[in-house]
Amino acid sequence: MKINKIKSNAKLNLALNITGKKKVLHKIESIIDFIDLHDVISINQHNRKKHHISFYGKFSKNIGKKNTVQKLFQILDKENLLKNKKFKVKIKKSIPQEAGLGGGSMNAASVFNYLVKKKIINPNYQKTRSICDLVGSDVILGTISSSCVLSSDGRIKKIYNTPKYYSTLVKPNFGCSTKKIYSAVRKYTKSKYNKPKKNMFGIKYLIDQQNALEKIALKKYPKLKKIKLFLESINNPLFVRMTGSGSTIVAYYNSLKSCKLAKAKFKRKYKNYWCVTAKTI
Numbered sequence: 001m002k003i004n005k006i007k008s009n010a011k012l013n014l015a016l017n018i019t020g021k022k023k024v025l026h027k028i029e030s031i032i033d034f035i036d037l038h039d040v041i042s043i044n045q046h047n048r049k050k051h052h053i054s055f056y057g058k059f060s061k062n063i064g065k066k067n068t069v070q071k072l073f074q075i076l077d078k079e080n081l082l083k084n085k086k087f088k089v090k091i092k093k094s095i096p097q098e099a100g101l102g103g104g105s106m107n108a109a110s111v112f113n114y115l116v117k118k119k120i121i122n123p124n125y126q127k128t129r130s131i132c133d134l135v136g137s138d139v140i141l142g143t144i145s146s147s148c149v150l151s152s153d154g155r156i157k158k159i160y161n162t163p164k165y166y167s168t169l170v171k172p173n174f175g176c177s178t179k180k181i182y183s184a185v186r187k188y189t190k191s192k193y194n195k196p197k198k199n200m201f202g203i204k205y206l207i208d209q210q211n212a213l214e215k216i217a218l219k220k221y222p223k224l225k226k227i228k229l230f231l232e233s234i235n236n237p238l239f240v241r242m243t244g245s246g247s248t249i250v251a252y253y254n255s256l257k258s259c260k261l262a263k264a265k266f267k268r269k270y271k272n273y274w275c276v277t278a279k280t281i
Contacts, residue, residue: 003044005041006113009034009035009037010103011034011035011105012280013100014201014206015206016211016213016244017193020188029192032141032147033201033280034147035280037101039057044087045085045088046087051073051087052088052089053090054089056090056093057092059094059096067104068136068139069108069111076121096171096175096274099243099246101169105136105142106139146281150193151193151194159200162280163201163203164280167279168262169248169274170251171249180220181213181245185213211242213242217242227270230270235261235262237253238254260277263275263277
C-alpha cells in the first residue's frame with residue numbers, strides 16, 4: 001500500500017503564564033507558534049492485526065512502546081473510529097525529547113490530522129478535543145499547527161498573518177522533566193490572553209511577556225541560565241526565552257543572517273550542545 005509522508009512541526013511557546021490549577025493539571029495560557037523544524041512521519045495502512053509504530057533518527061533513542069502515537073491509536077481503536085483498520089507508522093525524529101518543543105505531542109496530532117484528511121475518521125470538534133486531551137494536554141494545538149493563542153479557559157484562537165521570526169534554538173545535553181518543573185510552581189498570574197489579538201505576536205508585545213516556567217527551570221538547572229545570558233549577549237536578539245517547560249532556550253531575530261551568525265558564535269563556545277536555526281511558519 002502507498003506510503004504517505006507528513007511533516008510534524010515543532011511548537012514554540014513565545015510566551016506562557018500559569019493562571020491556576022485544576023485537579024491535576026495546571027491552567028496555562030500561551031502565545032504559540034510553529035517552526036519549520038520538523039519530524040517526518042511515514043504512514044500507511046497494512047494488513048496486520050496490530051498497529052506498528054517505530055522511530056529512527058538522531059532523537060529516537062529511548063522512545064518506548066508507550067508513546068503518544070501508540071496512545072492515540074489505542075484510543076481510536078477503543079472508540080471504534082478506525083473500524084479495525086491498522087497502520088504502520090515510522091517517524092524520523094529531528095526534534096529532541098524533553099525540549100519544550102512538543103515533539104511527541106505534535107507527532108500524535110499530525111497522525112490524527114492525516115486520518116481526518118484522508119477521511120478515515122470524521123470526528124466533530126468536541127470529539128477531537130476529548131481524544132487529544134486523553135493523549136496529552138498540548139496535542140490539540142498540533143491539530144491547528146499554526147499561530148494561535150491558548151486562553152486560560154482552554155479556548156484556542158487561530159491568528160492569521162502573524163509576523164515571522166528567525167530563531168536560534170539551543171538545547172544542552174539534558175532535558176527538563178515537565179512534571180518536575182510544574183510541580184515547583186507556587187505563583188499564579190492573572191489571565192492576560194483571554195481576548196486574543198494579532199498584536200500579541202508583535203515584537204513590542206512579546207518583549208514584555210514571559211515564560212512563567214523559566215525562573216523555575218533556570219534555578220533548577222544553572223546551565224540554562226548561562227545559555228540564556230550568552231544568547232542575550234550575541235547579535236542583539238529581539239528577545240531570548242525558554243519554550244515550554246524547557247530545556248530549549250530560543251533567541252529570536254528579524255534577520256536570517258543574524259540568526260545564523262548567532263548559531264555560529266554559540267557553537268564556537270558550546271560545541272557539544274544541540275543548536276539549530278529555524279523560522280516560524
